[in-house]
Amino acid sequence: MSASDLDLFRRRLAGLVDPGVLDDDDAVRVRHAAAVWSCLTEPGDAVAGAAIAALGADEALDLALRPPASADERWRDGLRRWMPRLGGADDAFDAARRIGARLVTPCDPSWPHALDDLGAHTPHALWVRGDAGALRSGSAIALVGARAATTYGEHVAADLAAGLASSGVTVVSGGAYGIDAMAHRASLTTGGRTVAILAGGVDRFYPAGNANLLGRIVDEVGAVVAEVPCGTTPTKWRFLQRNRLIAAAAAATVVVEAGWRSGSLNTAGHAAALGRPLGAVPGPVTSAASAGCHRLFREYDARCITSAGDARELAGIGASPATANTEGGRVDDRTRMLDALSARVTRTVSQAARRAGLDPDHAAALVALLELEGLARRVDDGWRLIGSGARV
């Protein structure tokens, strides 16, 4: 690699990385290579991912730029996919610099190592606007759901996001209309951190109707993130691949509202495949907008999430609430004795014992306890309940 190559790399990285990085040739090389790989491949390209995991981004890139005659068929297939895009890298670096985006690669301190669980599908780099370390700060929970959300779904999304964000949890979502937008918005409203992971480049906020919201995330607290470089349009493939990043970046994924075929079920599938805890919010069975959530209960054994506390518990954040007693455990002979007494009619102990089906001596002991508790009083030669009887 020549000095002029390194000069080019430094020019490309200027403004995108910490200034100190530019003083270190090796650091420049590996970051530049990671960024170039993000320009060459479609998200989730396992051939590139395996080479980078084995050799590092810079050696793998050398192998792509100067392939040996011994390169195998998979690598040569890869080159035919990747090389036509090489000329576009310059524009991607320039566009990122213009909008003040940052480049975060696996060797940077702010890299979210949760993404490494994706193995050969780990992104080569992230392009980030806002807080470059947002995905490293504290715990993150993904709240996702349908664009075609109902008022109910948006209400619950806002409630969960506000509860999570205000307790220091980073709310990760996809920046889409509906549930995603409400999750981001409610996080911002509470001053909490939120991260939108996009399917296209961070230079062009998608959907356009959420541009203001995404801009607020960048300006206030959190980040807008993509693995694809600036200038990349969102496509169906890229949305599906983006979903794996949402699932991997968060400690748990909660689907708030989703139709039977909602794309957010794909995010849920990624979370399950990664072994990340998966939750879903129930809704009316009469609402098609909740059918996907109910499907997750059945097909993915998703946990039922009804509050921010449930979501934190799902993700293993904070203490789990004490398990409440079940109704059955609270019923005993005392209850049977309460049943057998009346506030209106005086009954002797033996009458009450017969009604309760209890031994009269035991019944006498119980009624004495009830008297001590202020629940029964003696009247003539019998007993009555005081105040609210325990009758069903």
Added chain:
Amino acid sequence: MSASDLDLFRRRLAGLVDPGVLDDDDAVRVRHAAAVWSCLTEPGDAVAGAAIAALGADEALDLALRPPASADERWRDGLRRWMPRLGGADDAFDAARRIGARLVTPCDPSWPHALDDLGAHTPHALWVRGDAGALRSGSAIALVGARAATTYGEHVAADLAAGLASSGVTVVSGGAYGIDAMAHRASLTTGGRTVAILAGGVDRFYPAGNANLLGRIVDEVGAVVAEVPCGTTPTKWRFLQRNRLIAAAAAATVVVEAGWRSGSLNTAGHAAALGRPLGAVPGPVTSAASAGCHRLFREYDARCITSAGDARELAGIGASPATANTEGGRVDDRTRMLDALSARVTRTVSQAARRAGLDPDHAAALVALLELEGLARRVDDGWRLIGSGARV
């Protein structure tokens, strides 16, 4: 046992059992004993249950009427509970006969052997109005829920009950207001079989506001059933014990709507304890009336029930529907190629391949397939999508 004892037993059983039974001394003795036990004990009396299971109802009753000097403390405790009620048995038989009820004991052909799973808590006898064999005919599913039901809960209860009853499933419930009443009513409306299991005697329909409904069950198709004899009032204890019968009588229990402390959670607990499949219907997390159902998902791993088909599947009745494909599996290189083409702009294969990140040769093959599928057409030296592009 004297001839005059047998005469008494026959008089008591007359009209309550099949006439043929009265010709057989042993059959008379055991049925009479079972009925008397139901008069002596509170539901779920395990001491009586164990003795009856070990000796049979008639020998166990002999042991109660003529206890040996060697009887242990538990038995003597039992006698103190049971014997004060002995004098009430005559009235119970008379009342049952007056209202046309039938006595069903474990030795009768119409006994629902599902109840035997209750072990020492198996009821000694059932007092039945309507079809004495209703709990033996076909499969049964319990639909239970809160008295304080919402419009939503009642709607779902009606929908599930109608779907089950019209497919030949017996709908079991507790005859209460709210979910129970709607489950019974919808079953009757479709001409299906439904069984109400009461906490008090079948001579007095409880609650009074459901007397017409319970009367319709008796007159049309199904039964009203209790383990306690006529003249017994419903108490909190008896409601909780009655719940174990609902859970045991049905192949599966579905809680349709229940608050956080609803009594129907007790039925669910019995179903779980019996190893019976347990389901719950989700509802809005904003509805307190569904909080108990959501609790069942979390604490009892209840299955999410959204339709009568789900409930049948839960109970193992009928075939399970084919598992639908997940969204993720449907996306492939073809989708990426569709993403890369446009209906408005003509693109060459190499342009489209670059956009899709695919090998140009592979892209050429894919576009040819899309042409065959009628999704793409050649324009000049490039390609366009026809009609609805597959863009997200």
